[in-house]
Amino acid sequence: MRIFSGKNILKPVVYIAVIIVAVWLLLSGNIFSGFKNLFKRQPVVIENTAAVITQIKDIAELNTIQMYAEVVADSSEINSVGMANTALKTLGFVGLPLRTHRKLVIIAKGTVKAGIDFQKLDSSRIFVQDDSIRVQLPAAKYLDIITNPSDFDIFVETGTWTTNEVNLVKMKAQNLLVHKADEQKIISQANTKAVNLVESFLKNIGYRKVYVFI
Template sequence: MKSPIEILLPDLPGFGNLPVTGKRLVIIGRGKLIAGADLKKLNAQSIFAEGDSISLILPAAEILDVIMNPSDFETFSETGEWASEAVTAVKIKARTKMIERSVQQGILIKANARNIVLLENFFTGFWF
């Protein structure tokens, strides 16, 4: 027979089987994820100029930075004793989940589209 905690907290997606120990920790993590093209990856073979036209082969967008400061985490509920290593592991997992969800929601596709618009505007400004 399952305990009330097992019924309320079944295997949560992405967190694996959680042991029922009478301990509970709910942390809310907020952060900022920055995605874009690393223009340091451009090289001579990436740039083509002919007459008054310039073409670029942009590097694919990637996650450039993930910012989650200690103040970005809020302990919503805590039951039992938690070692600092366990709390840190939960915070790392939250950061990883934020990255995964951002990618699933198309942040890299949006960053690629935004990169094209920004560079088109940048180079258009040179000519006019």
């Protein structure tokens, strides 16, 4: 028969006591709750509306659409003497010797930039609920028409033109650039790009349901 010493009996008792204490701590919730939280799905942390507005405004410059084009603008004028010459020639007479017909043709190159003015974006245009967000963006508009002095070339110039008259023809050229941008639907492209850009941004910062519109 094997005789157990006091030491041999004590070791199993100590092991059992340690196990009982460990189980009690786990069931009490202190350690167990912390251990359980390691595997618990954490809620999505969403930034507040003010922070979202600030960050959207910071990406405004990325939202532009640019179009480079070349246009031709002109202006001409026939004064009373010129019109009298036309009338005389119609009747078969030789016109007056003085010619007063003027013509100016300018070729202009420039860039039209369109995009969203994010300074108009405020909290009234943003609705947030949990992980869902709804944003109404301001409509795109033309932000800038860039024409440098070197972008204008005088193609035809007859007669005498004042600086103010030349500038009026240059302004006409700028309007033609905008008209060409309209034909290429630059504003529509800027709206589409803005919606896609902001949608992507909001999803990347944690929103799961995103609705962005103009």
